[in-house]
Amino acid sequence: MRVLAAMSGGVDSSVAAARMVDAGHEVVGVHLALSSTPLSHREGARGCCSLEDARDARRAADVLGIPFYVWDVAERFRRDVIEDFVSEYAQGRTPNPCLRCNERIKFAAVLDRALALGFDAVCTGHYARILEGPDGPELHRAVDPAKDQSYVLGVLNRTQLEHALFPLGESLKTEVRAEAAARGLAVATKPDSHDICFIPDGDTVGFLRSRLGDAPGDIVDSSGRRLGSHEGTYGFTIGQRRGLRIGMPAPDGRPRYVLDISPVTRTVTVGTAEELAVAGLTGIRPIWCGTPPSGPIECSVQFRAHGIAAPAVIEVSDDEVEVEFRGPVHGVAPGQAAVFYSGTRVLGSATIARTRRITPRSTTAC
Amino acid sequence: MTYLDHAATTPMLPEAIEAMTALLPVVGNPSSLHAAGRAARRVVEESRETIAEAIGARPGDILFTSGGTESDNLAVKGIFWARRAADPRRRRILVGAAEHHAVLDTVTWLAAQEGAEPVFLEVDPVGRVHADTVRKAIAESPETVALVSVMWANNEVGTISPISDIAEVCREFGVPLHCDAVQAVGQIPVDFAASGVDALTFTGHKLGGPLGVGALVVRRDVAVTPVLHGGGQERDIRSGTLDTPAIAGFAAAVRIAVARQPEQAHHLRRLRDRIIAGVRARIPDSILGGDPDGGVDRRLPGNAHFLFPGCEGDAVLMLLDAQGIACSTGSACTAGVARPSHVLLAMGFDEETARSSVRFSLGHTSTAEDVDRLLAVLPGVVERARRAGLLAAARR
Numbered sequence: 001m002r003v004l005a006a007m008s009g010g011v012d013s014s015v016a017a018a019r020m021v022d023a024g025h026e027v028v029g030v031h032l033a034l035s036s037t038p039l040s041h042r043e044g045a046r047g048c049c050s051l052e053d054a055r056d057a058r059r060a061a062d063v064l065g066i067p068f069y070v071w072d073v074a075e076r077f078r079r080d081v082i083e084d085f086v087s088e089y090a091q092g093r094t095p096n097p098c099l100r101c102n103e104r105i106k107f108a109a110v111l112d113r114a115l116a117l118g119f120d121a122v123c124t125g126h127y128a129r130i131l132e133g134p135d136g137p138e139l140h141r142a143v144d145p146a147k148d149q150s151y152v153l154g155v156l157n158r159t160q161l162e163h164a165l166f167p168l169g170e171s172l173k174t175e176v177r178a179e180a181a182a183r184g185l186a187v188a189t190k191p192d193s194h195d196i197c198f199i200p201d202g203d204t205v206g207f208l209r210s211r212l213g214d215a216p217g218d219i220v221d222s223s224g225r226r227l228g229s230h231e232g233t234y235g236f237t238i239g240q241r242r243g244l245r246i247g248m249p250a251p252d253g254r255p256r257y258v259l260d261i262s263p264v265t266r267t268v269t270v271g272t273a274e275e276l277a278v279a280g281l282t283g284i285r286p287i288w289c290g291t292p293p294s295g296p297i298e299c300s301v302q303f304r305a306h307g308i309a310a311p312a313v314i315e316v317s318d319d320e321v322e323v324e325f326r327g328p329v330h331g332v333a334p335g336q337a338a339v340f341y342s343g344t345r346v347l348g349s350a351t352i353a354r355t356r357r358i359t360p361r362s363t364t365a366c
Numbered sequence: 367m368t369y370l371d372h373a374a375t376t377p378m379l380p381e382a383i384e385a386m387t388a389l390l391p392v393v394g395n396p397s398s399l400h401a402a403g404r405a406a407r408r409v410v411e412e413s414r415e416t417i418a419e420a421i422g423a424r425p426g427d428i429l430f431t432s433g434g435t436e437s438d439n440l441a442v443k444g445i446f447w448a449r450r451a452a453d454p455r456r457r458r459i460l461v462g463a464a465e466h467h468a469v470l471d472t473v474t475w476l477a478a479q480e481g482a483e484p485v486f487l488e489v490d491p492v493g494r495v496h497a498d499t500v501r502k503a504i505a506e507s508p509e510t511v512a513l514v515s516v517m518w519a520n521n522e523v524g525t526i527s528p529i530s531d532i533a534e535v536c537r538e539f540g541v542p543l544h545c546d547a548v549q550a551v552g553q554i555p556v557d558f559a560a561s562g563v564d565a566l567t568f569t570g571h572k573l574g575g576p577l578g579v580g581a582l583v584v585r586r587d588v589a590v591t592p593v594l595h596g597g598g599q600e601r602d603i604r605s606g607t608l609d610t611p612a613i614a615g616f617a618a619a620v621r622i623a624v625a626r627q628p629e630q631a632h633h634l635r636r637l638r639d640r641i642i643a644g645v646r647a648r649i650p651d652s653i654l655g656g657d658p659d660g661g662v663d664r665r666l667p668g669n670a671h672f673l674f675p676g677c678e679g680d681a682v683l684m685l686l687d688a689q690g691i692a693c694s695t696g697s698a699c700t701a702g703v704a705r706p707s708h709v710l711l712a713m714g715f716d717e718e719t720a721r722s723s724v725r726f727s728l729g730h731t732s733t734a735e736d737v738d739r740l741l742a743v744l745p746g747v748v749e750r751a752r753r754a755g756l757l758a759a760a761r762r
Binding site: 028067069071072112113116117118 | 680681684685687688705750751753754
């Protein structure tokens with residue numbers, strides 16, 4: 001096969017590319033330039049879009065003896081990922097830019113171009129497995145639970161999976177690092193990237209403030225009593241507990257969480273863990289890996305990149321997915337993706353539009 | 367490999383390799399006073415004389431540098447600073463809009479840091495700066511001009527500008543002219559004294575010499591403030607221990623390239639015209655970038671530059687690379703990222719068309735087989751790149 005290896009300059013994508021070479025494929029390394037002003041992104045060694053990362057990727061390709069190019073997807077990335085991220089926060093939602101990047105950039109713009117240019121598949125360093133099922137390829141969780149990235153790949157449909165390769169899905173991160181060292185790849189000891197790649201200093205709120213400006217408002221409790229103030233609703237995520245800066249303690253001394261974000265009235269509502277609890281949610285824009293499930297089905301639903309998967313029953317109707325959790329869950333925020341699992345297998349995903357609280361006050365709609 | 371990127375760098379001539387490698391084991395700093403130093407100094411001065419003779423300069427005009435970028439920086443910054451020091455009104459730098467980044471970015475830096483006022487001289491649709499454009503720009507206020515910088519031949523589209531005419535205009539107003547001739551020396555006739563240019567940049571690796579060595583030719587009566595400070599080795603204008611072996615290799619290459627220039631230009635022009643005719647016949651909607659008149663004073667003999675609307679140049683490059691054919695998209699890179707070329711934008715192309723550019727450049731090792739190979743492969747490659755491009759456009 002002719003394989004395009006997306007190489008971020010990190011240890012994972014380097015080893016993934018190396019394994020494709022070993023498997024006898026004709027591999028070409030491509031670094032995706034996500035910024036038109038690369039220096040403004042990250043000068044350290046933990047991202048996926050600095051000049052330093054491009055150089056690391058190039059050096060890894062040299063060691064593997066494969067051709068290497070840089071593809072400029074900066075404009076596409078700006079529009080489909082960064083602007084989307086800002087606009088979602090502006091509307092009080094909590095987006096996941098990595099998921100968006102996989103959906104719109106890596107397995108759309110890049111995959112399309114690769115196929116048109118004569119490649120058969122795109123390979124990345126994601127920790128996830130593609131297993132052959134009765135109806136075609138299935139996406140499954142990685143063997144390494146600490147590194148599993150199937151959540152951010154839940155947006156891929158079957159056609160995209162047919163052309164995707166994740167050579168690290170069966171491996172532990174420690175094995176991948178050891179393998180990188182054994183192969184003489186200089187990135188073997190490079191730290192993992194954790195932050196959002198286009199916010200190099202990790203200050204997401206500062207980034208959003210620079211884009212959206214100050215928009216001060218009140219922090220209130222669920223009875224409407226004013227508890228404090230904030231500089232912009234974009235600084236908050238539903239379920240957030242830290243950094244609320246409410247002067248007075250709760251009467252019962254128990255922790256308070258963000259329950260609601262209303263950018264229109266610039267109001268952030270906080271309350272107790274009980275008030276936060278959610279019984280179900282409605283997802284929109286569903287994407288299925290294969291034929292959409294019919295009738296109510298049992299599955300588990302993950303709604304954060306590193307969160308737990310909660311048992312639930314889902315029912316698909318038209319363009320929506322109704323999710324009824326088996327028990328109360330906390331910290332579900334509109335804008336996040338709900339990824340549906342059956343065992344280790346990813347069935348599909350949907351974007352969370354609304355949640356249904358257990359405490360009566362509330363449908364949170366944004 | 368079919369190497370069609372000689373404008374990026376061209377293989378070293380065997381004579382240059384020999385001259386250079388013979389000196390690698392020999393000790394001696396040309397600035398030292400003992401016998402070993404004198405021997406090295408002799409090589410440097412003989413090389414200087416060789417180069418001076420080849421390009422119509424006096425030996426004392428030649429400053430050795432590390433290459434084209436340093437020479438451009440030294441000329442533009444050095445002449446700007448010296449001219450402004452002599453008369454603080456001189457802040458304007460008149461510069462061709464399609465210059466190499468080594469000139470353009472230097473001017474931009476001087477504007478940001480040193481209060482220079484850049485004036486970008488318009489180029490015509492083939493990329494040529496006209497003497498009238500220079501005249502008009504100077505005449506607006508001649509007393510405020512620090513210098514003019516216009517390239518002899520454009521590195522992307524190969525267009526040759528009328529440097530002697532431009533020099534005459536500058537001379538008339540008493541304004542110094544710097545000329546980046548990196549692509550010109552060895553490709554077309556270049557005579558420093560006859561051209562009337564005050565400072566001329568060229569470099570070794572574009573004409574069969576080693577990488578990392580070049581020259582700035584500056585008339586003795588033009589003041590240049592140093593950029594690199596130190597031992598003052600080159601007329602107190604450029605410091606740094608001279609690289610004797612590289613300079614010897616450089617001189618050998620200049621001597622041979624200039625001596626063979628007429629014959630080689632004839633050979634390359636024939637190959638180039640076959641590429642142009644072949645591409646036009648096989649890919650009818652391709653656009654030739656630069657001057658369609660391939661005359662000796664119009665277009666570099668080894669340059670064939672095309673736009674393939676609907677394609678992205680870097681896709682064409684990658685597909686040709688996979689077939690063992692080396693070319694360029696023609697634009698400068700940061701971390702290998704293709705940006706639409708400022709040269710093509712200055713010539714009036716829109717961004718999308720500018721991104722479809724591919725440059726084939728011929729040199730002393732080029733053969734008719736190279737051309738045949740390219741013409742056999744290119745139509746299929748462009749077709750495939752176009753499908754990828756259309757898909758991208760549809761998704762937009």
